[in-house]
Amino acid sequence: MTTSQAATIVEVGPRDGFQSIAQQIPTARKIDFIQRLYDCGIRRVEATAFVSETAVPQLADAAEVMAAAEALPGMDAQVLVPNLRHAERALAAGSKHLAFVLSASEKHNRSNVRRAPFESVEEYARIVDLLPQGTALRLNVATAFDCPYDGAMEPDTTFALLDALIDIKPDAEICPCDTTGRVTPDRVGALLSQAIRRYPQVKSWAYHGHDTYGLGLANVLAAWQAGVRTIDAAFAGLGGCPFAPGATGNVSTEDVVWMFEAMNVSTGIDIAALVPVACDGASIPGGVAGGRVRDALNPAKPCEDATS
């Protein structure tokens, strides 16, 4: 590998991490974390989600957090939306980058948004119709590999959904997600390689994975080797479910950055600056932290972990 290679990290801690924390994080603290992550070199963030405030009270401050993230020069701040109504809210609040999510698994999609996956495809088309000129779009395909209810997904099921989705907006960034953390690198590599060949019209692929079974980095690497250059990660490995002890979160940003930089793949992120931010992230009350690099680079004083 040469030093000219680069990976883009999308920091999803402020959305996927924070939403898993039951105790309310003050809005100012969320904004401060985003500022500090920016100061480490992070230039893409999933800043929040526009979702039901009843279902996810933690993200009721979405508009304020999004505005603060967008105010950072050069920061690309995407916000998650599960349906048309919340997409409208996000656009009304000034979003320049929506991330729509649906699930490849019928059971998981019904559980999340009470729709069949192909009904969510129609919803996606309605959102695309609504987008003002210049609004960027990420498409997150949850349970693309594995479903918490049904186990391993047939690739054909995922491809049937992508067949319908991709031509609605070929310049959307497509992100197959390992929602459960149970996929293995062979399957990540196989599905993503096949997808990249099957949909040459897609210009940007991303990968989103969890580290529940310790395969977080191995799966990220498999995605990279398949040709994916945009990787989701959460500082401090946040993202575990507070209602399911032992469930663990997103692959940690500091681990992903450390791996890529050690392989001479540039991320633009200063790992030394990131470690103290990740340590503070790991100490958010109610959070479930993960990842190894934070403690490995901080041996004299291991981070306090909210799970300990």
Place this chain on the structure above:
Amino acid sequence: MTTSQAATIVEVGPRDGFQSIAQQIPTARKIDFIQRLYDCGIRRVEATAFVSETAVPQLADAAEVMAAAEALPGMDAQVLVPNLRHAERALAAGSKHLAFVLSASEKHNRSNVRRAPFESVEEYARIVDLLPQGTALRLNVATAFDCPYDGAMEPDTTFALLDALIDIKPDAEICPCDTTGRVTPDRVGALLSQAIRRYPQVKSWAYHGHDTYGLGLANVLAAWQAGVRTIDAAFAGLGGCPFAPGATGNVSTEDVVWMFEAMNVSTGIDIAALVPVACDGASIPGGVAGGRVRDALNPAKPCEDATS
């Protein structure tokens, strides 16, 4: 991948894990752990080391632990030895499988055994001359990829040492070790692929890695993809250094078994039976545990971790 593939796990917790724990573990408890690991299907173990009792008082009971491991039907129990004198002790105690260790890095080898690496090659030859018919030999090449003092090792340095070592006993099992946990999967794959091509006379290759930076499984997978079929791992991910907080241990046996089985690579090990043993391993006073699968498969009641 087909289900006919198989990986052999060498459980190194009783040596590499226990030696890192300052508080003495009762001999009966060590033997009980080995019995329970055997009951999960483990058939290779690095049961202990014959080393200076002054330097490593934890392993002063080597002969007794080794005898108990060897008494288990079908268990292949290797014991680590750093020099001729301790090899003689191990053989006198009845060892049927020695594991000699030397370091590719001059500084690390001098720090460990006060010899240059090529002086350890001569010591290795003397041990080979001493072996009774039928005694198996593993050769562990520590710092084959990375040295705690000098950083990344030049592959040529490691190959120069292997050139000298391998023809002394071509039927020894060769195990390049990532001692620091800092190697990345690209370098694991490159060195092992090259070694397998360079030394066709070697029948068995093994890989030994640590998970300090979260790359444990990714590196094991890279070794597997390079053609290595024997993997060292420690239950509960034991192996951190009690004198260096934040340093973390071997890749955990339960994580490796979970990964391989999920990829349809048979290990012969019952993961459901292994998890409670790993939980007990993680609770050894003074131990530093690692790995994710133990808690992921035990969500209702996360393991108590001695590091918490």
